[in-house]
Amino acid sequence: xxxxxxxxxxxxxxxxxxxxxxxLNLRLxxxxxxxxxxxxxxxxxxxxxxxxxxxFLEMLDVLNERxxxxxxxxxxxxxxxREGICxxxxxxxxxxxxxxxxxxxxxxxxxxxxSDGDLITVEPWRAGAFEVIRDLAVDRTAxxxxxxxxxxxxxxxxxxxxxxxxxxxxxxxxxxxxxxACIGCGACxxxxxxxxxxxxxxxxxxxxxxxxxxxxxxxARTEAMVETMEQFFGxxxxxxxxxxxxxxxxxxxxIAWTNRDYVRAKLKNRKLAGQS
Amino acid sequence: MALTGLALLGFVLVHMLxxxxxxEGPWETHEYAETLRDLGTEVIPRxxxxxxxRAGLIAAFALHIxxxxxxxxxxxxxxxxxxxxxxxxxxxxxxxxxxWTGPIVGLFVVYHLADxxxxxxxxxxxxxxxxHNVVASLSSLPVAIxxxxxxxxxxxxxxxxxxxxxxxxxxxxxxxxPLRRRLAQxxxxxxxxxxxxxxxxxxxxxxxxxxxxxxxxRLEADHAVGDALAPPGGAP
Numbered sequence: 001x002x003x004x005x006x007x008x009x010x011x012x013x014x015x016x017x018x019x020x021x022x023x024l025n026l027r028l029x030x031x032x033x034x035x036x037x038x039x040x041x042x043x044x045x046x047x048x049x050x051x052x053x054x055x056f057l058e059m060l061d062v063l064n065e066r067x068x069x070x071x072x073x074x075x076x077x078x079x080x081x082r083e084g085i086c087x088x089x090x091x092x093x094x095x096x097x098x099x100x101x102x103x104x105x106x107x108x109x110x111x112x113x114x115s116d117g118d119l120i121t122v123e124p125w126r127a128g129a130f131e132v133i134r135d136l137a138v139d140r141t142a143x144x145x146x147x148x149x150x151x152x153x154x155x156x157x158x159x160x161x162x163x164x165x166x167x168x169x170x171x172x173x174x175x176x177x178x179x180x181a182c183i184g185c186g187a188c189x190x191x192x193x194x195x196x197x198x199x200x201x202x203x204x205x206x207x208x209x210x211x212x213x214x215x216x217x218x219x220a221r222t223e224a225m226v227e228t229m230e231q232f233f234g235x236x237x238x239x240x241x242x243x244x245x246x247x248x249x250x251x252x253x254x255i256a257w258t259n260r261d262y263v264r265a266k267l268k269n270r271k272l273a274g275q276s
Numbered sequence: 277m278a279l280t281g282l283a284l285l286g287f288v289l290v291h292m293l294x295x296x297x298x299x300e301g302p303w304e305t306h307e308y309a310e311t312l313r314d315l316g317t318e319v320i321p322r323x324x325x326x327x328x329x330r331a332g333l334i335a336a337f338a339l340h341i342x343x344x345x346x347x348x349x350x351x352x353x354x355x356x357x358x359x360x361x362x363x364x365x366x367x368x369x370x371x372x373x374x375x376w377t378g379p380i381v382g383l384f385v386v387y388h389l390a391d392x393x394x395x396x397x398x399x400x401x402x403x404x405x406x407x408h409n410v411v412a413s414l415s416s417l418p419v420a421i422x423x424x425x426x427x428x429x430x431x432x433x434x435x436x437x438x439x440x441x442x443x444x445x446x447x448x449x450x451x452x453x454p455l456r457r458r459l460a461q462x463x464x465x466x467x468x469x470x471x472x473x474x475x476x477x478x479x480x481x482x483x484x485x486x487x488x489x490x491x492x493x494r495l496e497a498d499h500a501v502g503d504a505l506a507p508p509g510g511a512p
Contacts, residue, residue, distance in 0.1 A: 029360065042360065095363040126356035193367060194351035234354035235347035237374065238440040240366035253448050260446025 024050045024111055028063065029121045030075055036131050036139075042121075052112035056099065057082060057089060059111050076135035084108040084247060087183030090190065091136055092123040097187035097245035105185060105247035125190035129197075129232040140186050142232035143200060147184075149228035150221035151204045153213050166212050179207035181248040191245030194234035199242035201229045202254035209261055219272070222258065222265040277343045278444035281437050283336035285463065288430070292470040298483055302407035302490035309406050337385075344378055370436035377433040384426035391419075405491035407483075414478035423475040431468035438463050 026047040033040030047063050054062065057079050064074035080088035084105040091106045093099035099109045114120060124132050129142035182203035189197045205225050208214030214221070236255060243252045297308040316325035364372065387397065391413050395401030400412040414420050438460035442448065447456070477483045 031359065040359070092358060092360075092362070095358065095361050096365070121360040123358055123360050126358050128354040128356055130356075193355070193364075193372065195354040195356065196351070230350070232354070234351035236444075237347070237351075237371065238436070238443045239364075239371045241364065244365040252443065253450065253453070256443045256446045256448030258446075259444055260448075263446070 022052075023048075024052055024114060024116050024118075026050055026059075026111075026114065026117070027119045029119060030136070031123045032075070032135055033124075033132050035134060040132065044119075050111050052110070054111045055082065055107055056091070056093065056109045056111065057107050076133075076137050078137045079107055082107040085183060087185035090125055090185045090187055092121075092125060092190060094121050097125070097191040098185075098247050102244065103247060103249045105183070105187075108247075125186055127186075127189045127192075127195040127233070129195070130186065130189065138186075140184075143184055143186060143189075143197065145232065146197065146201055146225050146228050147204060149224040150217065151208070151225065153208060153217060155213070168211060172210050176207045176210040179203040179210070179250060179254050182207070182246075182250055183248060185247060187245040187247060188242035188250075189233060191241040192234065192236075193239055193241065194237055196236045196242075197229050197233040198236040198255045198258070199246060199250060199252060201225055202252075202258040203250050205258050205261065206254045209257075218261070219265040219268045222261045223269055226258065226262050226265075277340065277347065278441040280336040280340035280343065281441050283332065284340060285434065285438060285441075287333055287336075288434070288467055289463075292467055295474060296470070298407060298410060298474060302405065302485055303494065305407040306405060306491045309404070341378075341382065344375070348375060368436070370432045371440075374433060374436055377429040380426060380429040381433055384422070384429075387422070388426075400487070402489040402492050404495075405489045408485055408489040408491065410474065411478055411483060411485050412487075414475045415484075417479065420475040420479050424472060427468060427471040430471070431464040434467060435460055435464040 024047075028045045028047050029042050030045060031040055032043045045063060045067070047059060050059050050062065057077070060075060060077060067074050077091065078088050080086045082089070084107055087105075089106045090098060093106070093109070098104060098106050099113065101109050101113055122136065124130075124136045125138045125140075130138040130140060133139050180203070182200060184200065184204075186197075186200070188199035189195055192198075205222055208221065209218050238252070238255075240252055243250065294308060294312075297305045312326055313323045315329075370377075390396040391398050392406065392409050395403070395409070398409055398413050399416070400408070402408050414423065439457055442456045474483065
């Protein structure tokens with residue numbers, strides 16, 4: 001538990017009546033689906049005695065243990081680091097990607113955000129490109145395809161170069177880092193009414209395009225990544241839902257800059273092709 | 277989407293400003309319409325500039341619809357619904373209704389042309405007297421309401437579209453970004469107020485010509501004078 005999270009006692013002192021429930025009794029409406037082709041359905045489960053200090057995934061762990069003891073199939077969901085930096089987890093909770101707390105991945109969402117007696121609806125990410133593997137786990141290979149198309153830089157191998165050999169303006173470094181905060185969870189796609197992957201793609205394009213190391217492949221990268229994205233995902237109509245859903249609060253400014261880079265890339269790449 | 281939208285925004289603004297001639301009276305409105313036809317007559321034949329502008333406008337309109345159609349198709353094939361419903365946090369009413377307000381405005385434009393340019397739906401169409409035609413059409417309450425509805429749809433469409441245009445064109449600089457939203461709001465408000473004033477003022481009787489075509493009467497009077505002055509056998 002991180003030091004910023006109040007303990008159970010502190011939580012009680014934060015305004016809950018002292019004789020209020022120390023634990024939460026919840027009902028969960030969870031999407032169950034046996035496989036990609038199988039029809040899915042909602043199943044409702046009782047989750048009694050949940051600690052408000054449990055994370056959403058820990059709450060699901062508790063539920064799964066009980067299901068297993070009852071001889072039922074546990075709910076399949078993905079997770080890895082459980083500290084909000086790997087991008088593996090991701091659930092649609094009560095109609096919001098990663099749940100009700102802004103700038104928070106599902107693993108960092110704590111049950112104190114819910115109230116005793118709540119009915120919580122849990123669904124997998126929905127997008128044409130995100131096929132449901134089972135229950136709440138989806139296949140996000142399409143995001144990897146976008147990275148493979150140009151989310152890299154070329155460097156000379158050999159002895160490690162001196163640190164800070166390439167000077168980077170502080171503002172550019174910070175801006176690139178804001179984009180590089182993307183953990184690739186796919187919440188932007190899940191939250192987009194068009195199932196567009198513009199915020200993911202823009203973050204991955206811009207964190208390289210903003211830095212000197214990213215310049216040699218800048219135009220090839222922009223064109224290839226945007227066009228690979230368009231093979232799998234919908235079109236951006238600037239709703240801004242992605243920015244609200246993003247657990248790293250990445251700005252849609254990066255989408256605008258990628259749009260500009262894309263137009264420039266189309267012109268420059270044509271010119272380069274003419275020279276070869 | 278953004279480039280054609282920009283062209284259409286330009287048209288909508290000039291159209292609204294030009295229509296303000298309705299406040300000056302029937303003859304001034306007629307002269308404004310003639311000025312549009314006379315654009316560029318110093319250099320090229322009459323109405324050519326107007327037709328070039330119309331061709332550009334039709335092209336922008338067609339391409340705008342084409343991009344909207346293909347983007348919608350792309351999204352429809354990529355999108356999957358949430359069985360348990362979903363929340364909207366950032367997407368506002370305007371952004372979510374673009375695919376409704378767009379077709380409403382499109383249908384309205386067809387009606388509007390048939391009403392005031394071709395005269396099919398107009399109860400008393402007089403060619404060359406736009407003031408009279410506007411009054412004849414908008415003095416009917418259902419037509420006035422239809423104009424109100426369509427212009428509210430147009431303003432809603434512009435409210436999201438004008439802001440969205442900056443994002444799509446990559447015009448984004450943290451220092452000026454708050455201005456983009458205000459610009460879109462201001463533009464939509466100016467268009468809405470200007471365009472709504474016409475049906476409302478016709479309905480309350482401020483814009484009214486008493487069912488007479490002032491332009492036709494004046495032209496006929498001028499012709500009568502002209503005929504009287506002309507030598508028998510016609511002018512050379």
